[in-house]
Amino acid sequence: MLHIKCPHCGIRSQNEFSYGGDATIKRPELGKEISDQDWDNFVYNRKSLRGKHWELWQHLSGCRQWIKVQRDTATHEIFKTLKANEEIS
Amino acid sequence: MQKYSVFSLVKNALSNHQNWDLAWKDPTPKKEYDVVIIGGGGHGLATAYYLAKEHNITNVAIIEKGWIGGGNVGRNTTIIRSNYMHDDNALFSEFGMDLWRRMSQDLNYNVMFSPRGIINLAHSDAQMNTYARRGNSMRLNGIDAVLLNREEVKEIIPMADFSENVRFPIFGGLMQPSAGTARHDAVAWGYARQADDMGVDIIQNCEVIGFDLSAGKINGVRTSRGDIKAKKIGLCVAGSTNILAEKLNMTLPIETHLLQACVSEPVKPVLDKVVTFGAGHFYISQSDKGEMVMGGDLDGYNSYAQRGNLPTLQHVLTEGIAMMPFLSKLKMLRTWGGIMDMSMDGSPIIDKTHIEGLYLNCGWCYGGFKATPASGWTFAHTIAQDRVHELNAGYSLNRFNTGHLLDEKGLGTKTWIS
Numbered sequence: 001m002l003h004i005k006c007p008h009c010g011i012r013s014q015n016e017f018s019y020g021g022d023a024t025i026k027r028p029e030l031g032k033e034i035s036d037q038d039w040d041n042f043v044y045n046r047k048s049l050r051g052k053h054w055e056l057w058q059h060l061s062g063c064r065q066w067i068k069v070q071r072d073t074a075t076h077e078i079f080k081t082l083k084a085n086e087e088i089s
Numbered sequence: 090m091q092k093y094s095v096f097s098l099v100k101n102a103l104s105n106h107q108n109w110d111l112a113w114k115d116p117t118p119k120k121e122y123d124v125v126i127i128g129g130g131g132h133g134l135a136t137a138y139y140l141a142k143e144h145n146i147t148n149v150a151i152i153e154k155g156w157i158g159g160g161n162v163g164r165n166t167t168i169i170r171s172n173y174m175h176d177d178n179a180l181f182s183e184f185g186m187d188l189w190r191r192m193s194q195d196l197n198y199n200v201m202f203s204p205r206g207i208i209n210l211a212h213s214d215a216q217m218n219t220y221a222r223r224g225n226s227m228r229l230n231g232i233d234a235v236l237l238n239r240e241e242v243k244e245i246i247p248m249a250d251f252s253e254n255v256r257f258p259i260f261g262g263l264m265q266p267s268a269g270t271a272r273h274d275a276v277a278w279g280y281a282r283q284a285d286d287m288g289v290d291i292i293q294n295c296e297v298i299g300f301d302l303s304a305g306k307i308n309g310v311r312t313s314r315g316d317i318k319a320k321k322i323g324l325c326v327a328g329s330t331n332i333l334a335e336k337l338n339m340t341l342p343i344e345t346h347l348l349q350a351c352v353s354e355p356v357k358p359v360l361d362k363v364v365t366f367g368a369g370h371f372y373i374s375q376s377d378k379g380e381m382v383m384g385g386d387l388d389g390y391n392s393y394a395q396r397g398n399l400p401t402l403q404h405v406l407t408e409g410i411a412m413m414p415f416l417s418k419l420k421m422l423r424t425w426g427g428i429m430d431m432s433m434d435g436s437p438i439i440d441k442t443h444i445e446g447l448y449l450n451c452g453w454c455y456g457g458f459k460a461t462p463a464s465g466w467t468f469a470h471t472i473a474q475d476r477v478h479e480l481n482a483g484y485s486l487n488r489f490n491t492g493h494l495l496d497e498k499g500l501g502t503k504t505w506i507s
Contacts, residue, residue, distance in 0.1 A: 001398060001400060002398065013400075014398070015400050019389050019390040021391075040342075044433045045341060045489075046342070046344050048344040049331060049335060055391065073392050076394060
């Protein structure tokens, strides 16, 4: 069982959260000319590496906020959590 | 090679089974091969076998980081089926069904193929309609499909919950009678033994460290047991695809996720079909030893941990108990996890890449085991002829770019939600 520290509510069990995927993916800017490859990278292509991984989770059965979590994909250790609007440093 | 038969069994019994030949050798890697297959799982071994058998390419090495058959081919729930609606999936899988039916004879190895049938349960009128549609599509592609009503399902699996006041009543189901199961390890070992006999080098405990590339062409691979030259390299590494893609500077429409399975204590024969729950994701069959073999959802977040986490297992087994209440009386014998290469539309990729001489086989999601022979056959063709076969033309890498997705389940890019 993962224990995720929601930046709004504190430590909660994994059961309260749902997963939202890679948090480093940025949507191409609106109003700009976007190549098919840029869209492809945004929608489909993922690094999905072994090791530290920034990802989005939603505290669905809690405060319902989206948060960013840095987790190790091999050991499941959680290093850091951020609010959705905080930048990954 | 020693042929396996009842006579060889009797003959070796006389010498206390001390004189059997080794099933495959343990060669030292050569400096150069015509083709190197990375990944000694079911698909990699099958690819090498069909390269040798169908294309007479025998100067082939299989490079495996651990031991052959130790990954997902040793960890799956052994289900074999071709109950797909889309033509590309249906024709590919049904081609595989033909190979499954002949496999024990072809490989001279009993893979214990058991075409016992699979039933997908339906729990609403709407689901019955979609099953009717899928069943019709299957029959148009020459695959056996039978739409069962509630009473017919009850005849076949009376142990399921047919009471009136349940959350997901059984309306009926879609059955593919020719689907079934097989002994997973035997598939890997059977392919390995035949490939080895035809001259393929199976190199275990050999990790890929990097690739030798120049001017968009592949020249070879760097491994923990030295550099190996090859003009053609096939990547067949399932859950480790993203790790090797990183070394090739490629970003793929693949995420790596954890999938769990489990078996109960062995019990007397009770279930002679593969059954899937239609209101969630749960599947069950009974092994020859009597264990109930069960599986379902991914854990739902990117993971390379080959071990499970309890919340998902609880969720999956809750579905199982809703479908077959007697399961709650059973003790759990074993649970385990494997890492899946989840593609963004739920369908696999068997294709060439932008690097000349590099071929890609990945994205098997939940369905890698059943695809083993067809995947090996088509991947071998793609490598040998340097062009895709019509059977795997739909499994192209650039379909995500062009919009020709093969979204069998209609899940979009979130195949890990399911």
